[in-house]
Amino acid sequence: MGNKGDSEEVLWRQSLLGQGEAFGALYDRHRDRVFRHAYRLCGNHHDAEDIIAASFLELWRRRKQVRVVEGTILPWLLVTTTNMARNSARAALRYPRLLNALPRTEDMSDPTADSYRSYQDALDQNLARALATLTAEDLHLITLVVFEEHTIVAAAVVLKLTPAAAKSRIHRARQRLRAALDGDASINPPTAPTPVLEGERT
Template sequence: MGDIETTDDRLWSRSLQGEGDAFGLLFDRHRDRVFRHAYRLAGDRIDAEDIMSTAFLELWRRREKVRLVERSVLPWLLVTTTNVARNSRRAARRYQGLLKSLPRSEDARHASDIPDTVDRNVALALGTLNATDLRLVSLVVFEEFSLADAAAALGMTAGTAKTRMHRARNRMKATINRAAGPVPAAAVEGERP
């Protein structure tokens, strides 16, 4: 059968040298433990699988910076899993916040009444964004990246991404408000009908 690796540090060294099988053995060795940790944090099997996958992806992506603890990669994975779960929860809250902040028609009482108008208005609003802002909004809102991760993926600072996201959100709101139609003058001026 061959030499059975007993410690992560040997497998990790081989992984760093480009041996995919060694990384696969590390994955096989720790996936159940990382999944259980992700499940405890997320409370949902599908979310836990996504979190676990992201943690192992980060392990590979940041492999040059990973430091083993007591010859094991597991502590690094568990901390990363915790951070990914937090980012996932924050992204879900931001997404829900964005949905709640979008203007809604007063006469739309049921969710089934909303999709056609909202989909058209959202598509129209997204169409007003330049390519960079559209990618940023897509990563943060639809792909649930943290703002910092989206900024890194797009090669910009977190501050720049925050400013661009704020401006994009305002442009989208303005477009959606225009698409919803004019507000009666009496309502704007605070008069009663």
């Protein structure tokens, strides 16, 4: 039976034998990082939750085909999450009217907090749009090497590239991503309201 303290390789071997508890331990171990990656790609929490659910389901469904790199399944899982996010984005584009027609509840929270939350949401959406300009392979490389800090060699193994090709591609991908972010820099942080001093109230 899987134990959360076991090494990942042990847990994965147990998962390959169909042990759900071991797979659950792997889910607990990687869920937060996969969620952060999914959120980075789609820019909202609801879609990110759907994406990670689909990604872990795919991990279980295709567990016999998963490539373990440097003792971890995380690179394979991140690549799968990227693919799921791209599929999710394409599906959303097919139904924009339906998505826009969904009812929204009224928000009675603090306006200043709302401004900062909207600003952060806009930044998240900007990053998601910039990442969407990359090819699938370049996005995989940026994810594995830049965001998740895996080595170029490990990323190359997952993506079936030579280390030299991976290094060249990620250099160009960084430049494209930087250009996309620089071209979408029209969002200004909200200004805090001017405090009203005692005696100034009318």
